[in-house]
Amino acid sequence: MAEQRAWWKEAVIYQIYPRSFADSNGDGIGDLRGIEAHLPYLHTLGIDVIWLSPVYQSPNDDNGYDISDYRAIMTEFGTLEDFDRMLAKAHELGIRIVMDLVVNHTSDEHAWFIESKKSKDNPYRDYYIWKDGKDGKAPNNWQSCFSGSAWQLDETTGMYYLHCFSKKQPDLNWENPKVRDEVFDMMTWWCERGIDGFRMDVISMISKDPRFPDGEVTDGIYGDLNPYVCNGPHVHEYLQEMNRRVLSKFDIMTVGEAAGVTIDEAKKYANAQGSELNMVFHFEHVGMEACGRTIIGKWGYEHPQLSKFRAIMNKWQLELEGKAWGSLYLDNHDQPRAVSHFGCDDPKWRVRSAKMLATMLHMMKGTPYIYQGEEIGMTNMHFTSINDCRDLEEINAYRQYVTEHQMISAQEMLKCFDAVARDNARTPMQWDDGPQAGFTSGTPWIPVNPNYKEINTRAALADPDSVFYYYQKLIRLRHELPIIVYGTFEPLLEEDPNVYAYRRHLGGSILTVACNWTDQMQPCDVFAEGTGKELISNYDTHREGMLQPYEAIAVLQEG
Numbered sequence: 093m094a095e096q097r098a099w100w101k102e103a104v105i106y107q108i109y110p111r112s113f114a115d116s117n118g119d120g121i122g123d124l125r126g127i128e129a130h131l132p133y134l135h136t137l138g139i140d141v142i143w144l145s146p147v148y149q150s151p152n153d154d155n156g157y158d159i160s161d162y163r164a165i166m167t168e169f170g171t172l173e174d175f176d177r178m179l180a181k182a183h184e185l186g187i188r189i190v191m192d193l194v195v196n197h198t199s200d201e202h203a204w205f206i207e208s209k210k211s212k213d214n215p216y217r218d219y220y221i222w223k224d225g226k227d228g229k230a231p232n233n234w235q236s237c238f239s240g241s242a243w244q245l246d247e248t249t250g251m252y253y254l255h256c257f258s259k260k261q262p263d264l265n266w267e268n269p270k271v272r273d274e275v276f277d278m279m280t281w282w283c284e285r286g287i288d289g290f291r292m293d294v295i296s297m298i299s300k301d302p303r304f305p306d307g308e309v310t311d312g313i314y315g316d317l318n319p320y321v322c323n324g325p326h327v328h329e330y331l332q333e334m335n336r337r338v339l340s341k342f343d344i345m346t347v348g349e350a351a352g353v354t355i356d357e358a359k360k361y362a363n364a365q366g367s368e369l370n371m372v373f374h375f376e377h378v379g380m381e382a383c384g385r386t387i388i389g390k391w392g393y394e395h396p397q398l399s400k401f402r403a404i405m406n407k408w409q410l411e412l413e414g415k416a417w418g419s420l421y422l423d424n425h426d427q428p429r430a431v432s433h434f435g436c437d438d439p440k441w442r443v444r445s446a447k448m449l450a451t452m453l454h455m456m457k458g459t460p461y462i463y464q465g466e467e468i469g470m471t472n473m474h475f476t477s478i479n480d481c482r483d484l485e486e487i488n489a490y491r492q493y494v495t496e497h498q499m500i501s502a503q504e505m506l507k508c509f510d511a512v513a514r515d516n517a518r519t520p521m522q523w524d525d526g527p528q529a530g531f532t533s534g535t536p537w538i539p540v541n542p543n544y545k546e547i548n549t550r551a552a553l554a555d556p557d558s559v560f561y562y563y564q565k566l567i568r569l570r571h572e573l574p575i576i577v578y579g580t581f582e583p584l585l586e587e588d589p590n591v592y593a594y595r596r597h598l599g600g601s602i603l604t605v606a607c608n609w610t611d612q613m614q615p616c617d618v619f620a621e622g623t624g625k626e627l628i629s630n631y632d633t634h635r636e637g638m639l640q641p642y643e644a645i646a647v648l649q650e651g
């Protein structure tokens with residue numbers, strides 16, 4: 093079946109984490125005017141869509157993923173007028189804006205929750221998930237994704253409410269049709285304001301197993317909630333209703349962040365009939381299962397192994413073909429920096445390996461996502477103490493595993509933070525080599541990575557061989573060559589421990605891609621002698637039958 097064409101299949105998406113992107117008023121916090129001022133930079137890069145992490149009113153317990161008013165802009169970020177001006181400027185530049193929709197939970201400071209907790213018979217009580225305790229304890233043994241129990245006792249009514257994330261993020265009760273009405277009305281309000289779609293935060297978690305059973309105790313303290321909150325009994329019903337009542341009425345794109353999603357579930361969420369969402373993010377390739385040893389919980393510090401990573405990526409490329417559309421990403425605001433995690437951020441190999449990773453991802457099938465700073469090869473930060481942490485996921489994990497239960501040493505925990513902590517991706521965008529990397533004229537909410545003097549957009553724009561211009565070329569190739577968007581995927585060298593290679597096919601044309609994941613020369617024979625046109629590479633010269641350290645190359649044979 094010929095693939096149905098769509099703009100969101102042909103687009104390259106850039107994620108902005110507003111708090112760390114650009115500060116326009118010197119308070120050390122990124123804001124909407126700062127984003128507006130840098131839209132021309134993104135237009136130069138060539139991206140088509142911006143995914144904006146939450147900008148709604150929030151007490152910032154989880155940096156905006158705890159919303160207290162869905163129809164107001166966070167005070168530090170600006171006003172609705174600032175938003176409208178930024179949106180109009182983006183549209184003038186041909187850039188669409190996709191908002192982050194966080195409706196698995198709200199902030200505990202949202203008006204709905206303030207009402208809900210007042211009494212058991214309050215009209216808003218069933219907007220959230222309240223349960224009686226058991227034997228003086230929580231209703232079950234679930235651990236929150238941010239450590240500790242997933243249940244918080246509320247003294248007023250003596251009942252517990254569920255929070256899969258922080259205690260200031262109570263889960264909404266999607267079984268309540270009034271909740272669905274409120275969410276769908278709010279989504280319509282934003283679509284009528286002119287936005288171009290939604291990234292849907294943990295959307296796979298909105299339907300819970302009504303039995304709320306205890307989970308398997310994996311770290312000796314609490315039970316695992318994931319089997320009972322991900323891909324629940326009504327999740328597809330709710331999304332089909334959302335599609336009917338909102339999404340189908342607008343020319344917008346949707347991507348579901350689907351914690352715990354499997355290939356089979358993804359084929360439902362992102363089915364080709366378009367009855368739910370356009371695509372989903374899965375987590376298999378960025379989790380510890382691609383790396384090997386987990387130390388505790390989600391925490392570890394081994395780098396991904398090519399064999400495990402490739403098996404995961406190839407599985408998703410092959411299984412979604414013709415059935416559902418995929419997303420492609422290596423990092424975001426929750427993940428370590430791609431070049432540090434998958435490549436080599438040693439100054440000797442940072443640029444080469446960043447370009448290799450970009451080639452590997454952007455020549456695949458699916459919609460690619462670039463996280464702010466990835467296009468200039470920004471790297472992880474270094475944690476010297478818990479005081480360097482701003483993210484509650486790290487702070488809570490440190491308290492639980494180091495301080496309270498002594499299950500891991502402070503040094504081991506910090507080593508895990510160096511490798512995979514979310515704050516790695518949240519250090520300020522590095523614009524130039526001036527004070528605070530040009531991010532702010534004040535004191536940034538989180539320190540700038542000390543390597544900003546070498547790694548910044550001003551230096552990148554002045555260097556024709558920079559990672560920036562390499563990404564610009566990858567984006568341009570995707571816009572020019574349908575085989576990159578619509579070609580089928582064929583794995584190559586599936587057992588090679590060092591080289592990731594694959595082919596794309598469309599109408600007789602063949603695109604061959606090979607990427608050396610090591611800092612050593614490696615044999616590679618996937619290119620037929622002399623045929624085809626080199627589309628892109630991170631080396632100017634090549635060695636017959638070999639790949640140079642971190643070499644990537646893509647060759648097109650026109651059919």
Ligand code: TEU
Pocket residue numbers: 154157158194237257293294349351390425426427485514
């Ligand atoms: O993340 C959901 C999620 O699964 C996270 O727990 C993520 O996988 C983990 O932090 C990786 O270490 C979404 C948002 O992207 C995240 O920023 C929010 O903190 C979370 O939901 C709650 O809204």
Ligand code: CA
Pocket residue numbers: 114115116117118119120121122123168
């Ligand atoms: Ca600011």
